[in-house]
């Protein structure tokens with residue numbers, strides 16, 4: 001399956017000019033642009049790295065163990081999970097950063113290991129599999145022709161480019177700040193920025209966004225993401241893909257979504273509310289989620305995917 005973009009509801013083919021897109025849409029669904037309020041969200045979205053990447057050591061942490069009573073490990077609950085999928089087709093939706101690739105200081109270095117790539121590839125051979133990411137295809141998806149890759153809103157590309165250039169200029173003086181153009185969104189990474197300078201990152205981003213009422217801000221883990229204001233999120237992406245791939249019948253399909261970030265919560269919520277399937281949150285720190293299960297880190301995601309592939313192979317043999 002090849003990659004594709006979708007999301008435009010416009011009837012004509014010419015993309016609107018950046019100036020046109022700067023005009024407020026009616027009704028406008030922007031979040032309030034208050035840098036101070038963002039700071040709070042930046043802190044909530046970015047738990048300190050002390051316990052990140054320490055792998056299974058969290059299994060010995062009493063607070064984490066208590067948390068897994070509410071969000072059981074998807075590895076421990078594997079048999080239960082596949083029991084739900086018995087006689088159904090399991091559809092797999094995967095986030096990229098922090099789920100398939102490790103969270104690292106340099107966003108450009110956040111690449112999937114060869115081993116993970118192989119596991120994802122074999123999962124895609126056995127199960128309908130989609131990666132849903134804000135990253136641009138050429139950065140992430142140089143590997144997988146059998147994979148669905150989902151992105152939306154191509155008419156916003158020129159505006160995203162413009163905002164990227166402005167933000168690069170704006171945060172130039174902030175030590176450690178990095179702006180990344182992910183084609184469909186601009187990411188302002190502050191994982192290498194001293195926490196005392198986080199308000200400055202918020203203010204610079206706010207300053208640029210003021211001129212773009214059709215763009216909005218989302219918080220990720222140590223990243224601010226600037227995206228088009230469209231009624232779109234990863235939950236809607238999952239719904240769209242299930243429909244468009246003919247997987248919408250919940251009696252026949254069990255969707256599983258694996259992600260680590262606040263932007264993945266919309267997808268967890270959609271699957272949970274409709275009792276269609278379930279989310280698996282990747283986190284080494286306890287946090288509230290709409291997911292039903294948890295995994296500690298990308299290596300555990302890989303173990304889970306391996307087991308899923310093995311289970312599927314065995315099921316196909318019988």
Ligand SMILES: [Mg+2]
Nearest residue numbers: 095097098261
């Ligand atoms: Mg992520």
